Amino acid sequence: DTEVTQTPKHLVMGMTNKKSLKCEQHMGHRAMYWYKQKAKKPPELMFVYSYEKLSINESVPSRFSPECPNSSLLNLHLHALQPEDSALYLCASRLRGNTGELFFGEGSRLTVL
């Protein structure tokens, strides 16, 4: 079982909806990540939080809004998405430092109608 838990596993939303993806880890990791993965493509980095502060934003459109309320929790707020935003959204965490392995959740599969 993965130690990074993502909810919901599946989400279908309209372009005018507001929804959120949630990620939780209880491994004491201080770096958390959001990745986006389209079908048959590798994951693409979206955001990195380090010690609950946003450290990397890979020029992601503002319709995606990350939030890290505490060291165990990471949210991705979604608003006014486009159909091309449909993808698997993966959360990951790392203990500390820059060179350790990432632990990934199973992802939230998002469909935008």
Add this chain to the structure above:
Amino acid sequence: AQKVTQAQTEISVVEKEDVTLDCVYETRDTTYYLFWYKQPPSGELVFLIRRNSFDEQNEISGRYSWNFQKSTSSFNFTITASQVVDSAVYFCALHLTGTASKLTFGTGTRLQVTL
């Protein structure tokens, strides 16, 4: 700029065959880390191995083995006696120190193991 190439898009083997997944990377840095991840149909990326650029020792873990050769910038992954449960997409990834935790993934190799 760094780059990871996994030239094999899809590989299909019969159970018990050995299979090697290729990974070639490009970087000007002398200090870096290489990773392999497995992504089964469930979606989660499962960490398999991390290797730093100063450690060229090959590694074996059960049916898995990795061959790191700096001279050819390759970090190949071999599964011995493949099993149906090995069916997944496998990603090779490169991480440069000082790049604030950013992994560069290859495009992945889909492995299908059939009975």
